[in-house]
Amino acid sequence: MINWQDIIRQGAEIKASDVFFKSGTAPYQRVKGVIEPVPDAQELSPEDTSQLAQSLMDEQDWAKFQEYHEKDIGLTVEGVARLRINIFQEQNDIGLAMRLIPLEVPTIDSLDLPQVLKEIAMRPQGLVLVTGPTGCGKSTTLATMLQHINSNRRAHVVTIEDPIEYLY
Known part of the structure; x- marks a missing residue:
């Protein structure tokens, strides 16, 4: 599975406002309003984004996601940032948009x-x-x-x- 927390840490260091995970492409980030690829990141498979989404939700939230194809959650990467995460279904694949919120x-x-x-x-x-x-x-x-x-x-x-x- 991808190390998404390292990607968030790297994004926070360069003041990225958002990080995006979508199958078929490497993760990308928004820095000063410009969307750019995350340096040295590998292309994500549908399994990668599905595993990432599942790892962020408990069973009840995962069941709701399966039903409604969208879920918003908030969590903290200790010492780095608070995240507002939108997990969504897109053309039978799962995508994630993570907004970085300063601690x-x-x-x-x-x-x-x-x-x-x-x-x-x-x-x-x-x-x-x-x-x-x-x-x-x-x-x-x-x-x-x-x-x-x-x-x-x-x-x-x-x-x-x-x-x-x-x-x-």
Whole structure:
């Protein structure tokens, strides 16, 4: 079986945002918006991607995947990154897309986000909705706001997300 964790480690070192596994091709990654092959990686067979997918799921999740042909999971590669993984069926083969999420939650200032987010985060109550297309920074924006709350006041905050991306 492929050593996917080494591929994730290599991707994290060069700040890849995503790593993709698809049979018939070597794994590839998105770095600064450009999709490129993972250096020195071997072409994957349908068995490789199937084994990888099965290794990431328990029996119950695998059964659901068999029924619905798609599954989203979150997990952590210790010391490297948190992953949001989409496992999907594509033309009778299994593919995986892994989004790398930094273990350290960035700050509002480090991302040059509008300062009004700090003001919103400090309000004692309310509902915040952040919307937009995939990959535009919704989860990271909310994570920075939650980190600001956790650093500056005591509060009971409820998030609804599946899978969970950032851990606090």
